[in-house]
């Protein structure tokens with residue numbers, strides 16, 4: 711379980727009276743997917759970095775299963791907006807990187823990496839370097855790396871944003887398949903209302919200036935492929951879009 715408690719965060723260039731995040735709290739139960747949505751600049755990436763332990767909050771704390779985040783002891787899969795691929799390593803090496811850093815490269819890991827490459831449509835690209843890939847392919851490499859690590863928690867910052875609409879929907883299904891197999895506790899930042907509705911069992915809507923949690927919305931439609939084209943799905947999407955707009959979002 712992930713618990714963020716009363717997080718207040720400012721970057722050094724901003725004054726203490728003008729934090730990026732102000733008193734942000736959220737809880738993600740073990741094995742759940744939480745989608746975070748909100749206007750550009752409201753602090754979604756900052757929140758993810760704080761939860762990953764990459765930025766220390768000025769106030770508040772983050773607990774994983776009741777203990778402070780310790781990336782050395784827990785496996786935290788963090789997929790940043792720029793994918794975090796090492797340009798001098800091939801696709802295969804990039805996918806194995808997280809496991810290599812944990813000293814967990816075995817024959818089984820390599821087989822699993824191959825399976826993920828198949829699953830994510832990366833077969834035949836294993837020897838290429840990131841500069842030789844499209845943005846969407848780079849995103850898929852980052853996704854494969856995150857899943858190969860079998861993290862305790864997965865933090866994804868707009869993981870499918872570089873993909874065209876059709877591929878994005880396919881990758882959302884790939885994510886759901888992998889998530890159903892593993893039950894990884896996940897926080898996903900997105901600016902797509904439909905993505906939040908399709909993937910997030912809970913949707914955290916943030917508002918800006920300063921970044922706060924405007925509301926936490928339970929979402930019974932999450933993961934239900936058969937509902938994706940339903941009237942209810944569209945109606946909920948419209949409603950969520952309106953609430954975001956009313957909250958000052960430039961979606």
Ligand SMILES: Nc1ncnc2c1ncn2[C@@H]1O[C@H](COP(=O)(O)OP(=O)(O)OP(=O)(O)O)[C@@H](O)[C@H]1O
Pocket residue numbers: 721722723730748749750751752753754755756757901
């Ligand atoms: N390293 C930094 N130093 C100073 N200010 C920063 C830094 N990183 C982000 N910010 C500022 O903090 C605020 C929140 O940024 P953040 O990237 O967390 O927002 P976001 O909601 O993820 O935005 P987007 O949806 O556009 O990716 C913005 O005003 C941004 O300019």
